[in-house]
Amino acid sequence: MADAFRVGDRVRTSQIDPAHHTRLPDYARGAIGTVIESQGSYPRPDDLARRLPAEPEPVYAVRFRAAELFGDGEHTITVDLWQSYLRRAQEEAG
Amino acid sequence: MSADHSGAQATVAARVRHLEGLLEQRGLIDPAELDRALAAFLAKASPANGARLVARAWLDDGFRARLLADANAALPDLGLSMGGGPQEQRLKVVENTEDYHNVIVCTLCSCYPIALLGPSPTWYKSEAYRSRVVRDPRAVLAEFGYQLDPSVHINVWDASAESRYMVLPRRPAGTDELDETSLAALVTRNGLIGVAPV
Numbered sequence: 001m002a003d004a005f006r007v008g009d010r011v012r013t014s015q016i017d018p019a020h021h022t023r024l025p026d027y028a029r030g031a032i033g034t035v036i037e038s039q040g041s042y043p044r045p046d047d048l049a050r051r052l053p054a055e056p057e058p059v060y061a062v063r064f065r066a067a068e069l070f071g072d073g074e075h076t077i078t079v080d081l082w083q084s085y086l087r088r089a090q091e092e093a094g
Numbered sequence: 095m096s097a098d099h100s101g102a103q104a105t106v107a108a109r110v111r112h113l114e115g116l117l118e119q120r121g122l123i124d125p126a127e128l129d130r131a132l133a134a135f136l137a138k139a140s141p142a143n144g145a146r147l148v149a150r151a152w153l154d155d156g157f158r159a160r161l162l163a164d165a166n167a168a169l170p171d172l173g174l175s176m177g178g179g180p181q182e183q184r185l186k187v188v189e190n191t192e193d194y195h196n197v198i199v200c201t202l203c204s205c206y207p208i209a210l211l212g213p214s215p216t217w218y219k220s221e222a223y224r225s226r227v228v229r230d231p232r233a234v235l236a237e238f239g240y241q242l243d244p245s246v247h248i249n250v251w252d253a254s255a256e257s258r259y260m261v262l263p264r265r266p267a268g269t270d271e272l273d274e275t276s277l278a279a280l281v282t283r284n285g286l287i288g289v290a291p292v
Contacts (some may be wrong), residue, residue: 023254025201027228039184042256059255061186070229075248077228080255 001041001083003058009035010089011062013081021049024085028077031068032089036078037061044082058083135178136213144210144260145281146172147187149274152265161187161262176258178209185210188251189262190288195246196261197235197288199227200253207258211286218287228252238289261288 005011015030023045039061043054062081066073117123150172151158161168165185169175176183185207188196200206204219217223227234231248235241242248251259263285269277284290 023202025252025254027201028252037186039255039257059257061257063249066229073230075231075250077250077252079252080257082255 001055001057003038004083005035005038005058005060005086005088007035007037011035011060011086012089013062014085014087018046020046022046022085024081025079027069028062028064028079028081031064033062033064033068033079035060036063039080042082044084046082060086062086135209139178139208139210140212141210141281141283141286142212142278143172143174144207144283144286145278146274147174147210147260148262148281148286149278151187151262152277153274158189158262162189165260174210176207176209183207184257185260186251186257187260187262188249190264192264193246195242195248195288196259197227197231197248197250198253198259198261199224199250201225201228202252202254205253205258207260210260211283215283235289238284240290260286263288263290263292266292 010032011034012032013024013028013030017026017029037060039059041056041058044057047054059080059082061078063076063078066075066077069077114123114125114128118125147161147169151161157168157171165187166176166182169185176185188198190196198206199218201224204214204224206214206218208214223234228250231250232242232244235248253259263281265277266280269280272280280292282290282292285292
């Protein structure tokens with residue numbers, strides 16, 4: 001699977017809380033962050049856990065402001081996320 | 095279901111024990127061989143490895159740059175690797191500076207570079223650390239006795255996918271005379287996680 005995002009892209013994480021295993025932490029759902037690094041491609045644990053075919057999928061380090069995730073806080077949190085957890089932020093806004 | 099881990103680790107441990115028993119019963123694995131493989135991995139896994147990387151990085155700017163750019167490629171310089179498990183894991187080293195501090199967590203479980211930091215401390219795997227450090231890292235650091243200057247920005251790295259993280263702490267003042275071995279002796283496991291200055 002090709003990289004859909006580049007460093008500097010603004011992305012929004014999925015708001016869906018799936019019934020199956022996932023590696024998108026609850027606290028980072030539905031939030032806007034910035035891609036800071038492309039980390040290579042790995043099979044998605046959501047698929048592996050359900051024994052579905054799992055093609056390697058790009059993983060990105062995405063940085064969030066604490067205030068975006070929690071409503072306050074001056075720090076940042078960087079979360080490593082599979083591409084299908086993300087969509088381009090401005091597409092949603094438009 | 096990313097946060098549904100209360101009691102899940104105990105369930106997994108019970109399953110693994112059961113599976114191991116079945117594999118042994120059927121003669122598919124030799125329990126001694128499993129023990130040997132684990133012992134061999136853990137014998138080499140130590141925070142002394144991470145400390146050696148840090149000391150070398152403090153003394154050699156070229157090595158430091160390579161360690162930060164592509165840690166896996168720099169590790170062999172010191173005879174180290176992230177290949178102790180079933181497959182080589184990607185390592186990312188993040189550098190503390192005067193105004194930027196890094197802390198490592200895995201909020202979903204307890205991912206951690208065992209080869210370089212040794213077996214993870216119990217608190218690292220605790221629900222309390224994992225949930226609180228992303229929410230209020232400065233308060234958590236203070237509980238470790240580390241009062242970080244309010245002007246220093248904190249970034250928390252949640253190792254939620256396939257990369258593993260190690261912090262490159264700042265070199266303490268007054269260590270200009272120390273050689274690589276003495277510098278490595280200053281570095282602690284907590285410093286490599288980011289909950290201590292060094």
